[in-house]
Amino acid sequence: MMNADKPPVCDYEGSDYQSTFWDTGGREYEDQVEALALRRLLPRSGTLMLEIGAGAGRNTPRYHAYQKVVLVDYSATQLQQAQANLGTSDRYTYVAADVYQLPFVAGVFDGATMIRTLHHMAEPQLAIQQVRSALQPNANFILEYANKHNLKAMLRYALGRQTWSPYSPEAVEFTELNFDFHPQSVRSWLESSGFLINRQLTVSHFRVDSIKRLFPLDLLVKLDGIAQLTGNWWQLSPSVFVSTSTTGETPIAPTGEMFRCLVCDQSDFDRTSAALTCRSCGHIWSSENGIYDFRLKQS
Ligand SMILES: C[S@@+](CC[C@H](N)C(=O)[O-])C[C@H]1O[C@@H](n2cnc3c(N)ncnc32)[C@H](O)[C@@H]1O
Numbered sequence: 001m002m003n004a005d006k007p008p009v010c011d012y013e014g015s016d017y018q019s020t021f022w023d024t025g026g027r028e029y030e031d032q033v034e035a036l037a038l039r040r041l042l043p044r045s046g047t048l049m050l051e052i053g054a055g056a057g058r059n060t061p062r063y064h065a066y067q068k069v070v071l072v073d074y075s076a077t078q079l080q081q082a083q084a085n086l087g088t089s090d091r092y093t094y095v096a097a098d099v100y101q102l103p104f105v106a107g108v109f110d111g112a113t114m115i116r117t118l119h120h121m122a123e124p125q126l127a128i129q130q131v132r133s134a135l136q137p138n139a140n141f142i143l144e145y146a147n148k149h150n151l152k153a154m155l156r157y158a159l160g161r162q163t164w165s166p167y168s169p170e171a172v173e174f175t176e177l178n179f180d181f182h183p184q185s186v187r188s189w190l191e192s193s194g195f196l197i198n199r200q201l202t203v204s205h206f207r208v209d210s211i212k213r214l215f216p217l218d219l220l221v222k223l224d225g226i227a228q229l230t231g232n233w234w235q236l237s238p239s240v241f242v243s244t245s246t247t248g249e250t251p252i253a254p255t256g257e258m259f260r261c262l263v264c265d266q267s268d269f270d271r272t273s274a275a276l277t278c279r280s281c282g283h284i285w286s287s288e289n290g291i292y293d294f295r296l297k298q299s
Pocket residue numbers: 009010011012013017052053054055056057058059072073074075078097098099100114115116117120
């Protein structure tokens with residue numbers, strides 16, 4: 001089945017992103033300041049959380065306050081790595097799917113995160129709307145985005161080293177399918193999609209190789225932790241975490257229902273360990289080694 005109108009996806013299939021970028025890439029500082037931001041923003045308890053763009057599950061153990069986590073990623077190989085790290089208990093459900101076409105009934109989750117993933121979205125508001133419809137009323141959603149309105153970009157712009165303006169609302173695509181966004185734009189997409197912004201943390205203020213080499217990691221993490229707290233007032237760091245809650249009287253999914261068929265929108269399936277077969281239209285959604293596959297082919 002093809003899908004002509006679908007926005008393009010930045011494909012991580014077969015990528016060694018986790019090992020090259022995180023495990024051996026000198027990103028301890030970024031990882032620790034993100035962990036701190038999540039600790040500050042995550043609710044104390046929750047039932048079922050949706051992690052969009054989960055990758056190899058770097059952040060997933062940080063969601064321990066939720067009883068269960070559904071990891072969604074477009075790349076099945078990223079999910080295989082996550083499964084190898086996190087295991088196959090019923091605490092985790094692994095779903096290969098596109099954030100633009102989420103295979104969940106409305107109002108299933110009471111929490112969601114999307115970390116380092118919005119920056120791959122050519123249609124960010126469409127992705128945010130999909131997340132909103134999977135969430136219940138008063139659910140928590142933590143969104144991280146790459147901020148074009150950052151100090152380094154301002155300096156480069158002032159010195160004529162960069163043509164695009166960090167002050168204007170449109171996104172900048174610095175490499176194919178890698179976007180930096182303006183904080184005002186992200187806030188307006190969130191608000192018009194049914195999210196109330198509760199708190200913003202600015203993150204990774206010292207993401208500069210020379211600074212990371214010169215100063216001890218612990219010190220930089222402490223200083224970033226202090227600077228994060230200015231996030232409601234101004235956003236000048238390369239990364240911003242926004243904590244929101246859903247607004248509006250939207251549906252809550254019936255108990256036990258989670259998936260919807262992307263072909264006919266029904267949620268009644270015959271289940272085997274190898275597939276979910278839609279009872280309404282007969283479409284078969286496969287499940288291989290514990291990873292559901294709800295991806296529609298790109299055109
Ligand atoms: C930069 S990685 C971040 C992974 C993880 N959140 C982390 O912070 O370590 C971005 C992830 O988003 C996934 N992704 C990109 N576009 C997607 C889409 N349209 N739908 C679902 N996942 C997508 C990629 O496969 C990749 O695993």
